[in-house]
Amino acid sequence: MSGADGRQGKMFSEETHVLHGELSxxxxxxxxxxxxxxxxxxxxxxxxxxxxxxxxxxxxRWPILIDARRNQLLEDVSVKLSxxxxxxxxLLLGGDPARVAEYFGLPPERARVAVEALALTDDARxxxxxxxxxxxxxxxxxxxxxxxxxxxGWETALKAQVVxxxxxxxxxxxxxxxxxxxxxxxxxxxxxxxxxxxRTVAWEGECNLAVLFPDNELPDPVGVEMATLLLNTTFTxxxxxxxxxxxxxxxxxxxxHDAEGHRFTMRGRRVHAVQEHxxxxxxxxxxxxxxxxxxxxLAARTLCLYNGPAQEILDDKLNISLLSENEDSxxxxxxxxxxxxxxxxxxxxxxxxxxxxxxxRVWLPDQVVASxxxxxVLKAGxxxxxxxxxxxxxxxxEAWDAAIQEALESGGWIIQERVEPRPYHFMRDDGSxxxxxxxxxxxxxxxxxxxxxxxxxxxxxxxxxxxxTQGALMxxxxxxx
Numbered sequence: 001m002s003g004a005d006g007r008q009g010k011m012f013s014e015e016t017h018v019l020h021g022e023l024s025x026x027x028x029x030x031x032x033x034x035x036x037x038x039x040x041x042x043x044x045x046x047x048x049x050x051x052x053x054x055x056x057x058x059x060x061r062w063p064i065l066i067d068a069r070r071n072q073l074l075e076d077v078s079v080k081l082s083x084x085x086x087x088x089x090x091l092l093l094g095g096d097p098a099r100v101a102e103y104f105g106l107p108p109e110r111a112r113v114a115v116e117a118l119a120l121t122d123d124a125r126x127x128x129x130x131x132x133x134x135x136x137x138x139x140x141x142x143x144x145x146x147x148x149x150x151x152x153g154w155e156t157a158l159k160a161q162v163v164x165x166x167x168x169x170x171x172x173x174x175x176x177x178x179x180x181x182x183x184x185x186x187x188x189x190x191x192x193x194x195x196x197x198x199r200t201v202a203w204e205g206e207c208n209l210a211v212l213f214p215d216n217e218l219p220d221p222v223g224v225e226m227a228t229l230l231l232n233t234t235f236t237x238x239x240x241x242x243x244x245x246x247x248x249x250x251x252x253x254x255x256x257h258d259a260e261g262h263r264f265t266m267r268g269r270r271v272h273a274v275q276e277h278x279x280x281x282x283x284x285x286x287x288x289x290x291x292x293x294x295x296x297x298l299a300a301r302t303l304c305l306y307n308g309p310a311q312e313i314l315d316d317k318l319n320i321s322l323l324s325e326n327e328d329s330x331x332x333x334x335x336x337x338x339x340x341x342x343x344x345x346x347x348x349x350x351x352x353x354x355x356x357x358x359x360x361r362v363w364l365p366d367q368v369v370a371s372x373x374x375x376x377v378l379k380a381g382x383x384x385x386x387x388x389x390x391x392x393x394x395x396x397x398e399a400w401d402a403a404i405q406e407a408l409e410s411g412g413w414i415i416q417e418r419v420e421p422r423p424y425h426f427m428r429d430d431g432s433x434x435x436x437x438x439x440x441x442x443x444x445x446x447x448x449x450x451x452x453x454x455x456x457x458x459x460x461x462x463x464x465x466x467x468x469t470q471g472a473l474m475x476x477x478x479x480x481x
Contacts, residue, residue, distance in 0.1 A: 011035050011433050016425050023424075024067035026480045029176050031425070034062075034433075039168045041431050046162050057455075060473040062426050063163050064438075064454055071479050075449040077140050078131045078442035080339055085145050085319045086123045086310075092326045095119065100313060103322065103349075104381075105412045110283055110312050113291065117309035120298050124310040126196045126446045128189065128275075130453075133343075133440040134419045140440070141345050141419045144379075147314040149306045150277040153441055153453035156477065157184040163476035173480075181479040183451030185443050190235050192445035194242070196304045197272045207239060207246035209273045210266050214285055215252045217278075224250050246272070253286055258293060262300040273304040280382070282312055318381040321347045321414045325355070346417040350378070350407050368404050368415050370397035378403055381412045392418065421459075426475075428458050435459045438475075452477050 012020075012031045020027040034040040046059050066074075093099040095118065101111035118124055130153070131145040160182040163169065173180060190209075197207045211231075218224065231248040239246050249266050256274075257265050264271040274294075279285050286294075297303035307314065324347040326332065327340040348355050348364060355364045368376060373392030378400075380388035390403050407413035423435030436456045443450030455472040 012425055016423075019422060019424065023070055024065050024480055026065040026067070026176060026178055030062070030065060030172060033172050033175070034427075037168065037172075041427060042168075043431075057472070057474050059159060059163060060426065060456060060475045061163065061166070063160065063169065063476040063478045064424075065478055065480050067480060071452075073140070074133075074440065074442050074452050077133070077142075077339075077343055078444050078452075079447060079449055081131055081142055081343060082127075082129045082145060082147075082444040083447070084323065084336055084339065085129070085147070086118075086125075086127060086314060088319055088322050089115065089313055090118055090123060091331050092322055092329060104313050104316055104318055106312065113283065113295075113309045114312035114314075116295070117298070120295070121305075121308070121310065124307065124314060126192070126200075126304055127307050127310065127314065128192075129314075129444045130441050131444070133442065134421045135424075135438065135440065136419050136422060140343055142320065142343050143345070143416070143419065143439075144317045144320055147307055147319075148278070148280070148311055149275045151443065153455075153474065154185045154189065154443070154450075156451045156453055157182045157186065159453075159474060160476040160478050164478060179481040181481070183477060183479065185451040185453070186231070187234050187238070188443070188448055188450035189445050190231070190238055190248075192448045192450075193273050193304070193306075194238055194244075195448075196446060200301055200304050201272050202302075205244045206270065207244060207272050208266070208269045209235070209246070209248045209275060210256065210264075210271045211248060211250045211275045211277055212253050212256065213251070213277050215254045218252055253290055256290075262293075262297045262302045264293075264297065264303060271303070273306070274308075275306045276308065276311075279307070279311055280315070282309060316381045317379050317414050318349060318412070320344060320416070321349050324348065345419050348415050350404070350413040350415045351411075352408065364415075365404075365408070370400045373397070373400045375418050377416045377418050378407060379414050379416060380407075381414055423459060424456075426456065439472075 012035065017028050017031060020031060089095065089100055093103060095115055097108060097112040097115045100106070100115055101108045104111065127147055128149050128151060129145055129147045130151045132143045133140045134143060164173070164180060193209055194207050197203070213219065228248060228250050235246065235248050249269065251266060255266050256271065259265045259270070276282070276286070283291060291309065294303065294305060294308065298305060323340050324344050327337055327344070346357060350368070351364060353364055354361055356362070357367060373395065376392040378390040378392070392400055395403070421437045424438055425433050426436045427433055436458050438454055438456045441453045441455070443452070454475040454477050456475050457472045
């Protein structure tokens with residue numbers, strides 16, 4: 001039903017009210033508000049935000065309003081799963097470089113460097129991650145955990161502020177007497193860096209963070225200038241509150257130089273922490289010499305590194321299959337086994353092998369034939385941005401069979417049970433309302449929850465791959481009381 005033409009009336013069913021009520025009482029109040037408020041359906045663009053070189057997506061006009069209970073659930077599940085993924089290679093593969101190389105399809109040297117980094121850093125204690133979840137009838141299900149430093153969607157506070165500043169939403173919050181809390185992922189990340197440096201590196205009242213790109217891939221200068229200003233505004237506030245100083249420096253690996261005592265400098269400043277923004281296939285990106293220098297600094301505890309060599313194995317969707325395949329392992333605690341059962345959908349490395357499904361030992365290729373594709377998703381372990389995510393029910397039988405055969409031959413793919421999303425209702429592009437697929441992306445920095453970004457698409461649009469680079473809208477998440 002459309003609200004854009006000014007008609008008033010009941011647009012949302014009782015079932016929709018109940019579902020949104022699990023997010024918060026305010027979420028239901030907003031649905032009722034929208035039914036009697038034509039301005040809530042007005043076309044709108046957030047020009048300055050969406051046109052910024054730091055952004056690459058559009059914002060949905062409506063917010064997602066959650067209460068403290070739902071926010072705590074997101075925090076608990078995401079932090080515990082992030083911790084378990086980081087422990088997985090050493091806990092479930094014995095920290096054996098040969099087993100790790102075989103499982104993840106890595107060259108032995110890359111596996112060895114990654115495993116050594118896990119041992120040096122207490123299973124990548126400080127790693128930056130974002131888990132992607134779907135809210136199903138059986139609860140939150142984790143589709144994958146992205147463990148790379150250059151994660152998208154960190155602008156949670158900016159998105160929420162821009163959306164909630166709309167006059168129609170200001171009116172709504174005043175009518176309802178709501179207190180609004182904006183999650184600030186950027187602040188959580190920078191706070192994590194400061195705490196990690198204090199804990200790891202000899203504290204000298206200074207903390208400088210270098211954000212590094214490959215020498216030939218530094219972003220647009222205007223974007224670098226804006227990002228530097230944005231990062232340092234928050235970083236300076238946090239450091240000054242502790243009587244300390246420091247700054248964020250954005251540049252390339254070639255700008256980092258050695259100093260005495262396994263230390264690094266950049267532009268004349270001591271570097272205490274390094275964020276490798278996009279270090280996929282890391283050894284090829286940074287080079288063996290830089291990696292050796294970093295390894296020595298980590299061992300000497302003169303540097304914090306995000307995410308470093310451990311990313312070689314941690315930033316791979318095969319980590320979800322590793323947990324799913326070992327959900328009954330005695331190496332896991334009872335709590336960890338239950339965490340997997342509740343929040344990880346059935347996921348396997350795609351191989352010609354026997355496995356377990358629903359308590360039965362089965363031949364895996366028989367489970368992925370075209371006749372069963374509607375309940376399956378095929379994913380490349382090391383692909384990003386929604387690439388190489390194939391939804392079975394969106395494909396013909398012939399295309400599915402061809403994709404399965406290619407994946408079996410090439411290796412590095414997972415097969416995952418499709419999770420049916422709960423149909424939260426939001427405004428569509430044409431002003432009507434209808435069910436949407438929501439992906440909840442929860443950030444974790446070390447052991448610190450960093451808030452959640454949400455992206456959405458109307459159900460039935462495209463191939464049900466919800467990704468900003470493929471047309472999904474970002475939605476502001478707001479915690480309300």
